[in-house]
Amino acid sequence: MSDDAQLIASAVRGDRQAFADLVRKYQRRVFGIALHITGNRSDADDVAQDSFVKAYRHLADFDGRAELFTWLYRITVNSALNHLRGDKRADRLARAGEAAGAGARPERAGSDRVRTPHEWLEVSERLRRVLEEIAGLSPVLRVTLVLATVEQLPYKRIAEIMDVPEGTVAWRVNEARKQLRDRLHEPAREGEESL
Amino acid sequence: MKPPDDRPVNPIDRDIADAFAALDQAVAEVNLDDFAARVLVRLDQAPAESEAEPGAEDSGLHDIRALASSARRRFSERDGSEADGDDSAVLLTAAHGGLRAVALPDAGARAAPGRGGPNGVRTDAVGESRRAETRRVDARSSAPFWILGSVASLAAAAAVAVFVFGIGRDRAGPAGEERGEVVARAEPTEGRPAGDAPGGAAGAAPGDLAAATGADGRGFATPPPPPPPEPEATRATEPDQRAAKSARDTGRAGGADGRRSRLREPSSEAKGKVGGHGAAGAGGPPTASPGGEGAPGGASSAEKPPAGGLVGGVEGGTEGGVEGGVEGGAAKPGGGTVSLDDMLDEATGKRPSPSPEAEAEKKKKEEQKKGLDRRDVSKALADIGDAVQRCRSVENVRGTVSVKFVVAPGGQVSSAVPTGAHARSKTGSCVARAVTQARFPAFEGDPISFTYPFVLAGGA
Numbered sequence: 001m002s003d004d005a006q007l008i009a010s011a012v013r014g015d016r017q018a019f020a021d022l023v024r025k026y027q028r029r030v031f032g033i034a035l036h037i038t039g040n041r042s043d044a045d046d047v048a049q050d051s052f053v054k055a056y057r058h059l060a061d062f063d064g065r066a067e068l069f070t071w072l073y074r075i076t077v078n079s080a081l082n083h084l085r086g087d088k089r090a091d092r093l094a095r096a097g098e099a100a101g102a103g104a105r106p107e108r109a110g111s112d113r114v115r116t117p118h119e120w121l122e123v124s125e126r127l128r129r130v131l132e133e134i135a136g137l138s139p140v141l142r143v144t145l146v147l148a149t150v151e152q153l154p155y156k157r158i159a160e161i162m163d164v165p166e167g168t169v170a171w172r173v174n175e176a177r178k179q180l181r182d183r184l185h186e187p188a189r190e191g192e193e194s195l
Numbered sequence: 196m197k198p199p200d201d202r203p204v205n206p207i208d209r210d211i212a213d214a215f216a217a218l219d220q221a222v223a224e225v226n227l228d229d230f231a232a233r234v235l236v237r238l239d240q241a242p243a244e245s246e247a248e249p250g251a252e253d254s255g256l257h258d259i260r261a262l263a264s265s266a267r268r269r270f271s272e273r274d275g276s277e278a279d280g281d282d283s284a285v286l287l288t289a290a291h292g293g294l295r296a297v298a299l300p301d302a303g304a305r306a307a308p309g310r311g312g313p314n315g316v317r318t319d320a321v322g323e324s325r326r327a328e329t330r331r332v333d334a335r336s337s338a339p340f341w342i343l344g345s346v347a348s349l350a351a352a353a354a355v356a357v358f359v360f361g362i363g364r365d366r367a368g369p370a371g372e373e374r375g376e377v378v379a380r381a382e383p384t385e386g387r388p389a390g391d392a393p394g395g396a397a398g399a400a401p402g403d404l405a406a407a408t409g410a411d412g413r414g415f416a417t418p419p420p421p422p423p424p425e426p427e428a429t430r431a432t433e434p435d436q437r438a439a440k441s442a443r444d445t446g447r448a449g450g451a452d453g454r455r456s457r458l459r460e461p462s463s464e465a466k467g468k469v470g471g472h473g474a475a476g477a478g479g480p481p482t483a484s485p486g487g488e489g490a491p492g493g494a495s496s497a498e499k500p501p502a503g504g505l506v507g508g509v510e511g512g513t514e515g516g517v518e519g520g521v522e523g524g525a526a527k528p529g530g531g532t533v534s535l536d537d538m539l540d541e542a543t544g545k546r547p548s549p550s551p552e553a554e555a556e557k558k559k560k561e562e563q564k565k566g567l568d569r570r571d572v573s574k575a576l577a578d579i580g581d582a583v584q585r586c587r588s589v590e591n592v593r594g595t596v597s598v599k600f601v602v603a604p605g606g607q608v609s610s611a612v613p614t615g616a617h618a619r620s621k622t623g624s625c626v627a628r629a630v631t632q633a634r635f636p637a638f639e640g641d642p643i644s645f646t647y648p649f650v651l652a653g654g655a
Binding site: 023024028031032045049052053126145146177184 | 205207208210211212213214215217219225227230231232233234235237238
């Protein structure tokens with residue numbers, strides 16, 4: 001019996017500590033998926049917590065045929081989708097670039113060469129824009145795109161996770177790319193500073 | 196991240212990958228130490244929540260709850276020490292106080308028994324900051340007793356003069372007696388709020404010098420006396436007139452009530468004076484109804500026969516009381532437009548007016564940027580240009596010195612380290628020291644790190 005299986009069995013019997021161990025083991029990956037889909041830390045934290053709560057409630061239904069993380073992955077994606085559909089706050093776009101703006105270090109995302117502040121700011125602005133435009137996609141397109149291009153999942157697996165045919169996944173990915181490309185090539189919106 | 200085997204790499208995917216790599220950096224920096232604990236807490240809190248209402252997410256109910264919750268929190272925060280944790284009570288109190296303050300003119304509010312605001316602060320005070328109100332209350336409580344004493348003495352002297360010189364006896368009819376009685380009754384009502392005086396006449400009669408001269412210390416509902424149109428009125432004693440003047444002056448100074456009245460009637464200066472005259476014609480209770488005109492009151496008291504003076508005075512005082520407040524407000528220095536929200540807040544004493552420092556702090560916070568843009572960086576680095584260039588003389592070095600520095604959200608440079616060829620040179624250290632003097636605009640978020648190549652060039 002694997003570690004996960006033991007922990008799951010204990011958690012199903014009501015051992016909270018065992019479940020806490022499972023959470024600790026997968027929290028960063030689950031949080032990462034949630035962050036990729038929601039685009040900001042606050043929502044990602046919500047979604048990740050929500051996913052683990054759902055997982056705990058349905059832990060007894062987990063049959064062990066797939067890996068636990070795959071199961072968690074699916075729960076997280078669906079939680080994030082629900083979150084996006086239910087959350088229509090107007091500042092979503094603004095918050096989407098939070099990490100690329102001040103939180104993250106774009107210099108690490110690109111090449112390792114020394115950047116001047118101007119270059120740094122241009123990279124930052126570019127990444128912020130990309131994240132904003134991804135956040136502007138419909139929830140379904142966004143999630144599909146993230147799973148395909150960021151999580152690097154095969155279409156087949158994405159189809160399983162999202163419970164749609166593989167062809168639909170392919171169409172969504174292409175459509176998301178097309179929309180993103182169009183939006184990124186648009187001139188900067190009014191009020192945005194072009195760097 | 197390697198691309199899947201069955202798909203070509205799309206150019207747009209590079210941008211996406213870079214953007215999400217930045218996001219991943221953010222993930223790496225997020226502290227998830229207590230995440231498991233929070234999940235367990237949520238497990239304990241949420242068991243019924245999502246299963247009972249599976250569609251709650253999209254129902255919009257959460258928005259309403261959030262709104263209600265934030266409103267309660269707002270009231271609780273305003274309430275400060277007055278709140279005992281019962282938010283609904285706070286809400287009720289606030290609404291009640293607000294309606295009272297808006298619907299009733301000051302005089303009526305004062306006359307209403309048991310309507311004092313929390314902590315003894317008058318809830319009918321509208322228009323000035325709470326701090327100013329508190330000061331006023333203090334001044335009132337530390338009552339200028341010498342004023343009261345001198346006023347009482349003047350009243351007594353006037354009464355004696357009237358008696359000695361027989362003026363009082365010459366008065367025809369009972370009106371003079373009424374006035375005399377009022378003057379005499381002034382002493383027992385000293386220092387009491389106008390609204391506490393028994394009966395309208397005693398509360399604001401012209402003879403009630405204590406009330407007229409401002410034991411209250413603020414805008415008076417009782418306006419000053421008019422120029423006497425009838426012989427009866429000309430017999431008004433000098434103290435009466437002085438008291439009236441004082442009341443008029445005090446009424447101008449008193450801002451709270453007046454400012455409320457001013458909202459009701461912007462061009463109330465003239466009306467206020469007329470109203471004041473009307474009230475002073477015979478006085479009356481401060482229980483004025485909204486919209487009362489001072490002029491009719493004055494006219495009635497002036498035109499009525501002496502026997503009806505008291506009745507006319509009651510009307511005049513009643514109506515003039517409102518306009519007296521108007522006058523006070525209109526003449527209040529610096530009186531500006533007050534929003535309904537401010538009035539409610541002031542009336543319920545829920546929100547202390549922010550101090551200038553707090554306002555400045557708030558403004559500063561609002562002005563904080565989300566990050567630094569090119570102009571900010573250029574300007575901050577240009578400001579230290581001279582200091583950087585002075586580093587040439589350390590080792591007589593020309594060329595580029597790269598410095599990696601971190602700008603804290605406060606705008607100050609939290610660290611600066613020379614990199615590259617000058618990582619360990621004195622010149623590099625000198626430039627790094629100069630960089631620490633740079634000041635950037637404050638911004639929100641995490642510290643930002645830069646690596647900047649400073650060029651040391653030019654003549655010796």
